[in-house]
Amino acid sequence: MATLQGMSAMEKTPTKMEPDEVSKPSNGRPQPKLLVSALNFFYGKRQALLDVTIQIPENRITGLIGPSGCGKSTFLRTLNRMYEIVPHARAEGRIELDGQNLMELDAMEVRRRVGMVFQKSNPFPKSIFDNVAFGLRVNRIVRRGELHEAVERSLRRAALWDEVKDSLHDSAYKLSGGQQQRLCIARALAVDPEVLLLDEPCSALDPIATAKIEELLFGLKKLCTVVLVTHNMQQAARVADVTGFFLLGRLIEFNTTEVIFKTPASRQTEDYITGRFG
Amino acid sequence: MSPRLVWRKSVSVMMLSLTGVCALAGVSVLLFILGYLLWYGGKYINWDFVTQLPKPVGETGGGMANAIVGSAKLLLLAALTGVPVGFFGGVYLSEFGGKTFAFLVRYTTDLLNGVPSIVMGIFAYTVVVLPMRHFSTLAGGLALGVMMIPIAVRSTEEFLRAIPTALREGALALGASKWKTIVKVVIPAAAGGIVTGIMLDLARVAGETAPLIFTSFNNRFWSSGWNQPIASLPVMIYTYALGPYDDWHRQAWAAGLILLLLVLAANIVARTVLARRSTAREM
Amino acid sequence: MATPSIAVARPAPSRFPRPGGARAFVERLRSGDEIAHLITLIFASTILFLTAWLVYELWVHSALPRQTFGLGFLTASTWDPVFEHFGALPFIYGTVVTSALGLLIAVPIGVGAAIFLAELAPHGISEALTFSIELLAAVPSVIIGLLGIFVLVPILRKVVEPFLKATLGFLPFFQGPAFGIGFLAAGLILAIMVVPFIISISRGILLAVPTEQREAALALGATKWESTWKVVVPYARTGIMGSVFLALARALGETMAVTMVIGNDPKISASLFAPGYTIAAAIANEFTEATGDLHLQALIELGLVLFFLTILINAFGRILILVTTRKGTSRE
Incomplete structure (x- = not known):
């Protein structure tokens, strides 16, 4: 992973990429699925992200860690333009999805291609089936006859099918917390997203439910690019291929998970992962 | 963009605009009512209208001085009967209420709030007018007073509850007894809100007509006592609007304007005070 | 107070420690x-x-x-004070028809406006508009009635009813002479009177829908309208139904404005142009003129019917609102 190593920033501000370097990844290495350069983000006058530059590799799990309020969730929400629903929020800089400028695409289109799972499981007060079918129906992705098949496929991918196949038309609220979160993953997967963003998906779950979701994530990276925000360092160490460390709105360091956790380049990263932070 | 996405986005914009039209429709009805009354009623309001008695049927001119004073007397009676029950009931619910009994009181209060005003009129009729054998100011005041109770109770309770527990504990810690704490600390702290709530309550019953038409009835002259029928603005508007004379209609518009302005002014003042209090509390 | 009190009875913890003994x-x-x-x-x-x-x-x-009449009071359709035959059916019919008509007009407009105020309008504008709509709820009924007879009724008689007759005249609802006064006028007046209630309560309920629900829908590529109509509104459905029931209870009991425009004729007619009568209007009109005891008591029994009808609907509406506002995000 030479590119990634090359990217690791020694300074507080990551070095900016040369455009050439960015658009022409070397052969044999993972393709950058999302390419963010010089991203600044503001809530009104308060700046939440400073000059973030990062390449998110395709078909890998990218973990984003950092203390709360460091901007990692805000960063995640720029990748599918969900930040736009917050009044007075503003992003400057460039984000590319497969080389296309994300800001010039249609927001609905972006959100279909870049799915999201939230911190608190948020199933709709509908049946399990209707929850998964929601995205398929509004986007009219599959024909009516194929709907059931598509729902089953998504539930299998989220490792939920065997638990719910006999109760597809029961309310989603009857499921346990962990099952609800996997239902939300299935719902996001149903529209075949190219990228799946997960915003601390296990923070409200018990260890067993968490283990199930982590296991599921390993399988998911074959289907899509995964970006996982977590404040649980062990979780990042367990599941992520590459990890980025955020602090006070800056991306301090970005490298393979092994390097980040064993030989971090930055003092701040080291302080954080060894618990000496603050 | 795919044609399907273009279609979905157009539907979105269209439907959301329609909801905006609905909201505008609601607001424009208010503006229309206010504008029409200002225009029509404003023309017929003059000094005579507020100082003179109604002229005998068929003659033009005259005013509704007796109805204005009558409405004030009825509201005074209503406040005297409704406010004590509402206020002390609210204090009970907020400060002393247990579980089951307080729940029962609260639920009954909500139900009483939903009783149609005309039914309150029947109640006042059966308990005051029937035994006395004639219409009276007292009966009208009682009907309005009972109508005031539910909102007086609930708003008093809400405002008392909003007083932080720390304030009570502070007073209790100084050795004050519970009722002294309530009287000297809790109620003064909530007084502004409670008074405002009662003002809104009065504004609501000030416009009530149905419970008055067969309790306080109407009177073309000054009422001679509390046990005599009395004129009131809402009943006058009702009678004059349905009457056959143009001059009556004009007077109905003028009376409508006066009533509307009084009710809206009370509402605007009270709501502004409440809004300011709640933002102050948030800060 | 104009704001409908939607607070529902709940157990209250005592604020003071209470030593025993x-x-x-x-x-x-x-x-x-x-x-x-x-x-x-x-x-x-x-x-x-x-x-x-x-x-x-x-x-x-x-x-x-x-x-004298037993339950026949509710089913007989003659109301004749002279021969002392008292049947409440025409009044019950008039009350139901005018209230249903009022809701039919008020619910779409009210829910639409509530969606605008809760989901779309910026905070300041939403507050200002809600303020004026709550003022509309404070306008006394007799003033709405005043505008009803002098403004609405002439427009109905000269413009709206002839137009409806010309276009939809094949339907039984839109036949017969255009009086202006009648079921249609009363229904419109009631719509104006209950719309502020529906808007104010529904807005509150929509605002209580968790943001996560909207985010989940938008993150799946739904448009703003799809997120609102397919997720937010269904989530709030029970509570909105509750607001409709509270509005219904109010419409059923509304007296003065309806009395002034309905025509006061105890007849059952299919046409909305025809004059009719409601329970509340009958009590308001005939109470002071009731001659015999039976007539007066029949009017009081009408009041009793109205009392139970409104209490039941009111209680039901409050329960629906209570259920929705307590619903959590993740588990019931």
């Missing part, structure tokens, strides 16, 4: 606590007593027609 009781008695408790308790009990008394009075003073 006989000595503590004597202590509290001496300090006046028990006396204060007793005084407020008496006033609180007054509310229960008044409500019970109200029901008792209505019941006792409607004994005569109940003995």
Whole structure:
């Protein structure tokens, strides 16, 4: 992973990429699925992200860690333009999805291609089936006859099918917390997203439910690019291929998970992962 | 963009605009009512209208001085009967209420709030007018007073509850007894809100007509006592609007304007005070 | 108060510690606590007593027609004070038709406006518009009635009813002479009177829908409208239904404005242009003119019917609102 190593920033501000370097990844290495350069983000006058530059590799799990309020969730929400629903929020800089400028695409289109799972499981007060079918129906992705098949496929991918196949038309609220979160993953997967963003998906779950979701994530990276925000360092160490460390709105360091956790380049990263932070 | 996405986005914009039209429709009805009354009623309001008695049927001119004073007397009676029950009931619910009994009181209060005003009129009729054998100011005041109770109770309770527990504990810690704490600390702290709530309550019953038409009835002259029928603005508007004379209609518009302005002014003042209090509390 | 009180009875934790034991009781008695408790308790009990008394009075003073007509009172369609035949059906019919018509107009507009105020309008604009809509709820009924007879009725008679007759005249609802006064006028007036209630309560319920629900829908590529209509509104559905029931209870009991425009004719007609009568309007009009005891008591029995009808619908609406506002995000 030479590119990634090359990217690791020694300074507080990551070095900016040369455009050439960015658009022409070397052969044999993972393709950058999302390419963010010089991203600044503001809530009104308060700046939440400073000059973030990062390449998110395709078909890998990218973990984003950092203390709360460091901007990692805000960063995640720029990748599918969900930040736009917050009044007075503003992003400057460039984000590319497969080389296309994300800001010039249609927001609905972006959100279909870049799915999201939230911190608190948020199933709709509908049946399990209707929850998964929601995205398929509004986007009219599959024909009516194929709907059931598509729902089953998504539930299998989220490792939920065997638990719910006999109760597809029961309310989603009857499921346990962990099952609800996997239902939300299935719902996001149903529209075949190219990228799946997960915003601390296990923070409200018990260890067993968490283990199930982590296991599921390993399988998911074959289907899509995964970006996982977590404040649980062990979780990042367990599941992520590459990890980025955020602090006070800056991306301090970005490298393979092994390097980040064993030989971090930055003092701040080291302080954080060894618990000496603050 | 795919044609399907273009279609979905157009539907979105269209439907959301329609909801905006609905909201505008609601607001424009208010503006229309206010504008029409200002225009029509404003023309017929003059000094005579507020100082003179109604002229005998068929003659033009005259005013509704007796109805204005009558409405004030009825509201005074209503406040005297409704406010004590509402206020002390609210204090009970907020400060002393247990579980089951307080729940029962609260639920009954909500139900009483939903009783149609005309039914309150029947109640006042059966308990005051029937035994006395004639219409009276007292009966009208009682009907309005009972109508005031539910909102007086609930708003008093809400405002008392909003007083932080720390304030009570502070007073209790100084050795004050519970009722002294309530009287000297809790109620003064909530007084502004409670008074405002009662003002809104009065504004609501000030416009009530149905419970008055067969309790306080109407009177073309000054009422001679509390046990005599009395004129009131809402009943006058009702009678004059349905009457056959143009001059009556004009007077109905003028009376409508006066009533509307009084009710809206009370509402605007009270709501502004409440809004300011709640933002102050948030800060 | 114009804002409908949607607060629903809930158990209240006591704010004061309350030591037990006989000595503590004597202590509290001496300090006046028990006396204060007793005084407020008496006033609180007054509310229960008044409500019970109200029901008792209505019941006792409607004994005569109940003995004379029994349940036939509700099903007979003749109301003739001269021959003392009293059947409430025309009034019940008029009350139901005008209220249904009012809701038919008010619900789409009210829910639409609530969606705009809760989901779309910026905070400041939403507050200002909600303020004016709550003022509309404060306008006295007799003033709405005044505008009804002098503004709405002429427009209905000259413009709206001839137009409806020309276009939809094949339907039984839009036939017969255009009087202006009648079911249609009463329905429109009721719509104006209940719309503020639906808007104000529904807006509150929509605002209580968790943001996560909207985010989940938008993150799946739904448009703003799809997220609102397919996720937010269904989430709030029970509560919105509750607001509609509260509005219905209000429409059923509304007296003055309806009395002024409905025409006061105890007839059952399919045409919305025809004059009719409602329960509340009958009581308002005939009470002071009732000659015999049977007539007066029949009117009081009408009041009793109206009382139970509105209480039931009101209680049901409050339960629906309570259920929705307690619903959590993740688990029920």
